[in-house]
Amino acid sequence: MSVAAVTGFPAGRQKRVLPGFGLTMGLTLTYVGIIVLLPVIALVLKGAEIGPVRFWEIVTAPRTLAALRLTITAAALATVFNAAYGLLMAWVLVRYRFPGRRLLDAMMDIPFALPTAVAGLALTALFSENGWYGQVLAPAGFPVVYTIWGVAVAMSFTSIPFVVRTVQPILEDLEPGQEEAARTLGATPWQIFTRVIFPAILPAYLIGTTIAFARSLGEFGAVIFIAGNLPMKTEIASLLAVIRLEEYDYNGAAAIALTLVAIALALLVVSNWLQSRLTRRRVPA
Numbered sequence: 001m002s003v004a005a006v007t008g009f010p011a012g013r014q015k016r017v018l019p020g021f022g023l024t025m026g027l028t029l030t031y032v033g034i035i036v037l038l039p040v041i042a043l044v045l046k047g048a049e050i051g052p053v054r055f056w057e058i059v060t061a062p063r064t065l066a067a068l069r070l071t072i073t074a075a076a077l078a079t080v081f082n083a084a085y086g087l088l089m090a091w092v093l094v095r096y097r098f099p100g101r102r103l104l105d106a107m108m109d110i111p112f113a114l115p116t117a118v119a120g121l122a123l124t125a126l127f128s129e130n131g132w133y134g135q136v137l138a139p140a141g142f143p144v145v146y147t148i149w150g151v152a153v154a155m156s157f158t159s160i161p162f163v164v165r166t167v168q169p170i171l172e173d174l175e176p177g178q179e180e181a182a183r184t185l186g187a188t189p190w191q192i193f194t195r196v197i198f199p200a201i202l203p204a205y206l207i208g209t210t211i212a213f214a215r216s217l218g219e220f221g222a223v224i225f226i227a228g229n230l231p232m233k234t235e236i237a238s239l240l241a242v243i244r245l246e247e248y249d250y251n252g253a254a255a256i257a258l259t260l261v262a263i264a265l266a267l268l269v270v271s272n273w274l275q276s277r278l279t280r281r282r283v284p285a
Contacts, residue, residue: 040261047258050251058255063231064240068259071237074148075216078155083209086163093164094171108165111158116221123154124226146228151236154223155216162215166208170201203275210271214264 047055058064093105111119127134127144137144144150174197182192198205220238227234237256244252 043254043258043261046250046254050255054251055255058252059259063235064237064256066232067235067237067240067256070148070151070234071217071260072263074151074236075155075213075219077148077152078159078216079209079213081152081156082160082163082212083205086160086208086212087167087205089160090164090167090171094168108161111161116158116219117225119157120154120222120225123150123157123222127153127226145226146230146234148234150226150228151223151234154226155219158219158222159212159215162212163205163208166204166211167201170204171197174200199278203278206271206275206278210267214267217260217264 050058059068089108093101093108124145125131127137127150129135129138129143129145134144142149144153178196179192182196187195218238220236220242223236224239227236227239229235229239237260241253241256241260244250244256
């Protein structure tokens, strides 16, 4: 029996999941253009007005370099933690069944729903010297509040769902046949993970960690409370851009913001390129 006889639709229309390709594509492009592209283009044009010499002077100023260095370093620390913990959490949520699993799964989305400023206040209260965590860490010589570690903690809190939610569906869709075949051939659990499972989830894993890093670069609300915002010490780049706006230094704010956008876009391009190469290697010719 033909597909048209079963579904009631002509065979040539089976690829149309949503009615009206022109309408749906037009709405999608309109949204992307207005919400995503136009602000980025406006930022690029504003940065172009500065001129390369002035732009370089702003970006290489000591205070700007200190803010960029802190932001990138803290984002890298947060991403390293998220890469390890996010993969572990996705593995636990997919491979094990235990009481409270659904609650734990739902809690992974709290950073998405919680206002970042509220998260920053909560983290500051926890890690301050009289907080639950801080009263243990500070006497041990490991203060968190008003240090780079506090910045990294706040960035990690807001960006870890990107790793978990990117890896989790790939783990759920993995076919168990390859793992069973490797097990029958005498492979150890570690060999099965490193040679069968991890290569399959690696493209999504790269995307998740890259997005988490990009998200950390632009974090603002969760960081400003726990960082202390000390110039040349714990002042992040996004806060410095806001300070430049408050000083009516629009060129300075645009230059700093454009630098962060350029770093994030470069990372996303490289990550997508690596993902496409890894995916092509796994697809047989």
